[in-house]
Amino acid sequence: NAGVTQTPKFQVLKTGQSMTLQCAQDMNHEYMSWYRQDPGMGLRLIHYSVGAGITDQGEVPNGYNVSRSTTEDFPLRLLSAAPSQTSVYFCASSITGTSSYEQYFGPGTRLTVT
């Protein structure tokens, strides 16, 4: 199993540009989520999904869109990038259930918006 994969690893955008961060998992996990990691602020939940066709907002959803058309993929879209979105983005997945919720994280995407 490849686990959770993310592309690209690094990206530089100009203010106002759009892009999609890709996330895929091959573990048949129902739950997938996106976090951003900023110094001194830990990981903050952007959006999450409990299954194909179902998404919901996390703590900091503004400026980001998601969709979940398949179990495997959970892309994160930035429609109009802003410098405040400069961050490291992590995708994670897990089995839902009473004894799990252990999240498996991808390697991250480091995004810089100039």
Add this chain to the structure above:
Amino acid sequence: AQSVSQHNHHVILSEAASLELGCNYSYGGTVNLFWYVQYPGQHLQLLLKYFSGDPLVKGIKGFEAEFIKSKFSFNLRKPSVQWSDTAEYFCAVRFGNTDKLIFGTGTRLQVFP
């Protein structure tokens, strides 16, 4: 509002010293508790988790954590740290029956030989 607090932002220790990192949450209901570790340049990995039962849980690499319900705490401990424990440590909480996992702000641990 449900929140997770890690009051130690940066901890510096010498090898063989004992470690305790604090984690508190604000919520009176059922919680599932996690500690994750992020080594330099790597992604997050699970150290240990608590769902129910014995409030003292043991994880990988000699780490353990104790759930104290009355104090809303889940502190991470290790009796003797090593240089290889240098990393950032995150406490995370799943509140009630929600699907969201909320992380604390993290504690950066530096261990010197």
